[in-house]
Amino acid sequence: MNTVKLMLLILMPLWLVLVSDVSYGRHAAIMIDADDGSILHEVDSTHSWYPASLTKVMTLYMTFDALNARQIHLYDTLRASYHASRQPNSKLGLRQGETLTVQDAILAIITRSANDAAVVLAEHLGGTEESFAVKMTTMAHALGMYDTHFMNATGLPHNWQVTTPRDMAVLAWKIQQNFPNYYPYFAAHSFNFKGRELRAINKFTASYPGAEGMKTGFTCGSGFNLISTASQNGKRLIGVILGGMTSAERYQLMIKMMNDGFANKYSASPARNINSITTHFTGTPPYQLDCGNRASTNMVSSYGGDDSHSSRQYIGKSKRVSKPKHISHRKNVKKSRPVNKSKTAPKTKAAGKSKRQAFSKTKPSSKSKSIHKTKPTGKSKSGANKSKSSKTRYRRS
Numbered sequence: 001m002n003t004v005k006l007m008l009l010i011l012m013p014l015w016l017v018l019v020s021d022v023s024y025g026r027h028a029a030i031m032i033d034a035d036d037g038s039i040l041h042e043v044d045s046t047h048s049w050y051p052a053s054l055t056k057v058m059t060l061y062m063t064f065d066a067l068n069a070r071q072i073h074l075y076d077t078l079r080a081s082y083h084a085s086r087q088p089n090s091k092l093g094l095r096q097g098e099t100l101t102v103q104d105a106i107l108a109i110i111t112r113s114a115n116d117a118a119v120v121l122a123e124h125l126g127g128t129e130e131s132f133a134v135k136m137t138t139m140a141h142a143l144g145m146y147d148t149h150f151m152n153a154t155g156l157p158h159n160w161q162v163t164t165p166r167d168m169a170v171l172a173w174k175i176q177q178n179f180p181n182y183y184p185y186f187a188a189h190s191f192n193f194k195g196r197e198l199r200a201i202n203k204f205t206a207s208y209p210g211a212e213g214m215k216t217g218f219t220c221g222s223g224f225n226l227i228s229t230a231s232q233n234g235k236r237l238i239g240v241i242l243g244g245m246t247s248a249e250r251y252q253l254m255i256k257m258m259n260d261g262f263a264n265k266y267s268a269s270p271a272r273n274i275n276s277i278t279t280h281f282t283g284t285p286p287y288q289l290d291c292g293n294r295a296s297t298n299m300v301s302s303y304g305g306d307d308s309h310s311s312r313q314y315i316g317k318s319k320r321v322s323k324p325k326h327i328s329h330r331k332n333v334k335k336s337r338p339v340n341k342s343k344t345a346p347k348t349k350a351a352g353k354s355k356r357q358a359f360s361k362t363k364p365s366s367k368s369k370s371i372h373k374t375k376p377t378g379k380s381k382s383g384a385n386k387s388k389s390s391k392t393r394y395r396r397s
Contacts (some may be wrong), residue, residue, distance in 0.1 A: 009383065026286070027223070030165040030274075031257050031266070034176060034229070034236040037274040040266035041257060042165070046278065048147060048243045048285045051163040052217030052225050053090075053113045055155030057171055058136050058148075060109060063102070063121055063369035064179040065139070071125075074103040078120045083129065087115035090201075092193065094120070104193060106182075110201035111191040113216060115154040123154035129153050140167070143174050144275070157219050162285055163238040166277055172214060172227050172238045173274070186213025186229070204228045204251055208258065212236075216250075223288030224250040230258055237261045243288050 030045040032038060039045070039067050066072045078101065080094040080155040094100070098101030099106070108117035119129055129152055138152040145167035151158040169378045176183055189206055191198045200206060205213045217225035224244035230237055239257050260266060319366025 010185070014035060020364065023231045024289075027241060027245075028165045028167050029239070029241050029251065029253065031237060031239045031378065032135050032169050032173065032274050034173060034238050037173060039272040039274055039277065040237070040261050044146065045166045045169075046164050047164045048164055049225075049285055050219060050222035050285050050288075051148075051155055051161065051168065051242075052219045052222040053155040054114065054168055054215055054217040054225050054242075055150060055153065055161065056109050056118050056217075057168070057175070057215050057227060058140060059118050059121060059132075060106060060185075061171065061179075062125060062132070062136060062139060063106060064175070064182045067102070067182065068123055068179065072102055074101065074106075076102050078102060078105060078124050080116060080120050081123055084116045084119040084123065087119055088156070090114060091116040100193070104191075104213055106185055107188055107191040108193065110186055110213070110215070111188050112198055113201065115156065118153045118352070140171070143170060145170050151202060155219070157221055162333060165242050168227055168240045168242070169238050169274060172229060175238075176229070176238075183212075186215075187211075188213070190203045206253055212223055218247070220292030221285070221287045226250045226254050228258065230252050230262075232262045235262060242284070245289070246250075354379055 027043065028044040028049055029048045030039065031041040033040060034090055063072075067074065076239060077099050080098045080100075082096045085094055085098075086095040090113045092100075092114045093114065100117065100120065102121070105114075105117040105121045108114035109121075116235040122129045122132035126135055127230050132148045133152050136153070137148070140148045140150065145163070149160055151161040155161070187205065189200050191200070192394050202213070205228070206210045206227065208228070208230055210230045212229040212231060214227040214229050222243065224241075226239075226241045226244070229240045230239075239254050239261070241250045241257070244253060272290040276300045
């Protein structure tokens with residue numbers, strides 16, 4: 001009996017380490033100091049990933065750039081097209097022909113991750129969403145986001161729409177630097193649209209001390225993503241989490257990373273700067289969650305929303321599946337349907353690489369036990385079906 005107890009005492013610490021290691025599952029992350037771009041922490045920060053609704057941060061960057069150039073103004077009236085009105089959740093529930101201002105669209109994207117508002121902006125600035133996506137990619141490469149490629153303005157699933165934690169951190173950093181007048185929009189806690197106040201869905205922005213905002217994202221392919229910025233005692237940090245297994249997990253990962261950053265538990269190295277880090281794809285984007293359909297070109301049905309309501313429909317379960325295709329060489333860019341003839345399309349290594357190359361630093365977990373307990377608001381159908389927005393037009397996404 002004493003021998004058994006001794007063995008248990010020896011094995012218990014090892015078991016706790018293993019449980020701790022798998023509890024967060026596989027993910028990718030980066031944290032930088034916003035003052036100088038030094039990298040404080042990273043986990044597979046150049047691994048390719050599906051951005052989900054983090055895509056909308058680039059949609060907003062393009063909007064702010066147009067505002068700065070006086071191509072548009074905050075109170076210009078925008079009109080929803082048929083295409084915009086047919087977007088799946090998360091959305092405002094705009095009907096074809098319904099109007100909103102540029103500022104309304106900005107706040108709807110930041111607080112509610114509204115797909116229809118993002119498409120309205122994209123069509124106003126680019127003529128079509130596809131043309132706008134080409135401009136998004138061109139701008140991304142101009143900012144140094146060489147491993148990012150956009151195919152739409154919303155983040156709805158597309159095999160060729162990929163990014164990395166490093167690139168998303170660059171985007172957040174550039175918004176802070178280039179648009180100080182518009183950056184405060186990201187701190188919005190609510191949004192008043194046509195007489196109704198809609199609360200923001202970003203729990204980090206709502207509760208973390210010194211939080212300045214940014215963006216959530218979710219698809220079955222990407223998992224639960226999050227960009228966050230915060231300031232404490234004169235120190236500003238930018239964090240990116242890609243691939244949380246549940247909504248709660250991404251917030252836990254971000255809070256821990258931010259707490260450690262502000263407590264100076266990470267040692268910054270002058271040689272490790274976000275501007276000098278190697279920019280090339282590592283591996284292929286994982287299909288993170290065992291829900292929806294496998295990501296396929298223009299597949300909307302893999303989308304489950306953008307924030308906590310999505311975890312109501314999914315009990316976190318990691319499953320390694322066949323790697324989806326994405327942009328691997330320039331020929332693919334020429335053959336794609338949108339007019340994306342830009343020569344700046346990112347290069348990636350062939351998808352047939354060994355599994356050792358993907359997530360070499362982190363171990364995939366078999367199961368995540370974190371379950372969001374709130375009740376579902378109902379299943380979201382793909383954009384082609386008729387919306388029930390007449391009764392639940394402003395339902396929480």
